[in-house]
Amino acid sequence: MNGNVCVIGLGLIGGSLSMAIKHEHPEVNIIGYDRDDNNAHLAKILGIIDEMTPSIEMGVQEADLIILAVPVNETERIIAELANMNLKQDCIVTDAGSTKGSVTKAAKKLLDMGITFIGGHPMAGSHKSGAGAAKLQLFENAFYLLTPTEEILDADINRLKIWLKGTKANFLLVTPENHDLLTGVISHFPHIIASGLVKQAEHYSERNPLVSRLAAGGFRDITRIASSSPEMWRDILLHNKTVLIELMDNWIDEMVQVKDLIAAADRVGIYQFFQEAKEFRDELP
Ligand code: NAD
Known part of the structure; x- marks a missing residue:
């Protein structure tokens, strides 16, 4: 794949996902945003992202994939903001949060605009945080739960799996409630x-x-x-x-x-x- 991926939240999970995507799709341009400037700079210095964006709005404009890897409260807030931004119509928005019910409800706004949101939860991690803790192999052989709602097309789920192939995780589809x-x-x-x-x-x-x-x-x-x-x-x-x-x-x-x-x-x-x-x-x- 090539195109632009925007990763919001460059900590353990966002950083590790960026590394896995870049490894599998070297042509891709990874744009990163973190509310902690020092952490965003660290991600850039470590080569986890290709470029930093000064704002979410600028980072998502050309994105084919948007990954939200921030605490769940922030995910809900950012989803509400994304609903008021100019996104590419065929872009996929996913998250990495550990709960799915409320985030899926918040994402209804995106779905109503025709934007595909597929909840995601890579089930690996550690108690470490920040870009410095990110690892290419973090998700290898781990389960990666995807929680698409009924209206999501199989083709879009497959597209997301291809984007995330470098994680070498085992994808499982479950409902948000389950x-x-x-x-x-x-x-x-x-x-x-x-x-x-x-x-x-x-x-x-x-x-x-x-x-x-x-x-x-x-x-x-x-x-x-x-x-x-x-x-x-x-x-x-x-x-x-x-x-x-x-x-x-x-x-x-x-x-x-x-x-x-x-x-x-x-x-x-x-x-x-x-x-x-x-x-x-x-x-x-
Ligand atoms: P982390 O603390 O390492 O990284 C989170 C990053 O998000 C930080 O760099 C922080 O500065 C940034 N951030 C917070 N609010 C932001 C905002 N509004 N805009 C931009 N950046 C913001 O945490 P993590 O472990 O990477 O967790 C990220 C998500 O992944 C959480 O939702 C968590 O539930 C989920 N998750 C964590 C684990 C784990 O074991 N740590 C496993 C699976 C899923």
Whole structure:
């Protein structure tokens, strides 16, 4: 492919997507915008983008592909702005956000103007941020969820997949609603639990300093994700509220059951709790 790609938000995800697109389509011109000037300059110096644009409006004018890789709140705001800008009629707009319900609603304005919006979520990342953390291979073999709404043409979905081919990710199409349920179960809710475990350890460490010293190995492994950006995770929770409240209710019920099993010293019940979890865990790919 050749043409112009405008990447808005040149952090870990936007930077890594730019690198993957440039690698697969060397002819393409990648125009980057970041509200943090220093980060945009870094992206240019590192060769992640070909040119910087002083404003979103100037950057998107000639774009064949527009990628929004900013926090989800900002994505909604920028989509509303794009709806008032001059875009090429056949350009594709996509995002990289971790939730899809509200962004898809916001994108209705673009669809009404005949502009194709296809939500996207590359399911790889890290707790690092900024252009300096971007990596060409970040998405290799990871799932990349695409959440086109009904009116989106197959040809446009394929065009987006070709643009993103250099990610070497596995694309999966899901509805925006299913996306938010799936990621709620396997990513967002576990994140709350990881942070909750760390907060519990912190609480006990105030009275018992050995807690911090001993919190190595397994504890560090299962709580690694608690080091991620609080801003990003605040937004994710607020954008996936309904799903997360339901999961939280189910979890509380489950924990009450486990508590009752322990209180009743129910050996069989406790064994069964761990055995059922082990069986499902062992079957995971
Ligand atoms: P990041 O902090 O590394 O990068 C975000 C960049 O966006 C920053 O450079 C910031 O300056 C810029 N930015 C913020 N608001 C802006 C605006 N209004 N206009 C222009 N630039 C703006 O974050 P990231 O990890 O790259 O996350 C970007 C998106 O990708 C988020 O929506 C996140 O939910 C999603 N995502 C993150 C991960 C992950 O593990 N980090 C994985 C998949 C998807």
